[in-house]
Amino acid sequence: MAEAMEWSLSKVMRIESGEVTISQNDLRPLLTYLGIKDKARVESLVAAAKLSKQRVQWWETPQYRDLLTPAIVQLMGLEQSAKEIRYFYPMVVPGRLQTPAYTRAVLETFSGELSEETIEARVRMREKRRETFLDPDEHPDVFLVLDESVLYRQVGGAEVLREQLEHLLTLIGDRRIAVRIIPFKEQSPIPMLATYEIVSLAATEGDEDEAVLYRESDTIDEIVEDKEKIRRHREIFDRVWHGAYDEQTSAGLIKDHATALA
Template identity: 50%
Template sequence: MARRTVRLAIKDARTAKGLTQTQVAEAMEWSLSKVMRIESGEVTISQNDLRPLLTYLSVREKARVDELIQAAKASKQRRQWWDERRFASLVTTAMKQWFSYEFEATSIRIFCASYLPAFLQTPAFARSLLEFFEDELSKEEITARIETRTRRRQAIDQRKVKPQIFMLLDESVLYRGHGHPDVLRQQLSAALEVIREGWVTARIAPYEVVNPGIGHWEILYLGQEDLEHAVLYRENATRDEIIDDPASLTRHLKQWNKIWQAAHDEEKSVELIERRIGELVEKSARTKSTP
């Protein structure tokens, strides 16, 4: 959150002056990549770098400068589990940003076209999903990404106030094969347990409803529930990105609302999950009884 405050302030001030990132880099005698990484949130900016940059960008009001200096200091000091060295090359930059936003989010809207969202995934389900990409992901990357799912869930469970999560699932999620039927049954049972806790609300979009295609995306609200305080995480296979462009956020929210309204209501969606769990129990029993 602190890093986001600083990078948005820098970006807004640069835009207000009509400057390009290249012009800022040249004026500060920095590399262009350094400016780009600071504005994207990939790296933090030191207080010694921030002070002259703010002066150059005409941000001189003492209260505002002090606020941003303190935010820069906080972003350097506060380290979370995703900052551990062993995750450095095993998860993407966008993922680490996503984890930090999820850690602070007050509410989240999720769309999943093919699988349950990662923070709800059991280790067995996550492995069956990630091993599909074993030609792109190393064994170390797969293991690390499975661990991140567990760590993210633990972080949410430890929060005094959990985020309100609205989860929109395509009906195909209930039927997507993941090896043995017990894997999907256990996964759906785990998700149903969380839904019953009350902080996750789920709706199932039936096959008849048109959806915007494959992939997974989330809108995370950081404070007030408006797009000025939101970011978008978008993932497709092994590619992902963080977006805070207002036009993209607006477009995705409109899509989400359209499908949410067309989906089964919460009660019917829970019934569908329960029914599917029952079918998988029967299927598993038949599999075990087959010689």
């Protein structure tokens, strides 16, 4: 495509990754090259390109963009259009569902690898993501798998963990999320993989074309669009989901731990 359009390879990569939007002048010849000639569809896409140029999201401003990884920037853009999100988090509560105190405690474990400025930016970023998720108008269906160890791990201390667990209970009570806990028992599946999220842009079972995988380990993260890898991770998620406590039992377990911490 870069060769056909006489663009640099880096330009194509930046457009594909969502780092930059595409201009109307670039989009029209690109659509011709791709064989998209239906007038109504062309005008719809051009209008969308124009709108994307006008709408600068908060995470695209210099105070955030230079301190966030390209994968996080792309993930936050995808979250805006998500229909379903599946969180596989065997160690901690996922970032978008964290309270500010819990977020800070998690990120301070990377103080030797991340600058204070970067940590502060990511604390603010996670709080804004949480606020966006709590918007009552529209939100994706969220399915969260946590290992039972998360309920015991006092990230930031007992009070911080209690507040975090109570926040999860509020989200469960409001039917904003569905949570299942992987129990400490022999027949339950072992959460072997690192944390990952599957963001589905269409609520269609098994449609890997409309989904992306975000995974992270330590300070390394990436967006994966390989259909086979997305399918495999979805299968693992489903297997663990069905092997975990059901939602009612899981909510009761979370409540018991929050009460004990109080």
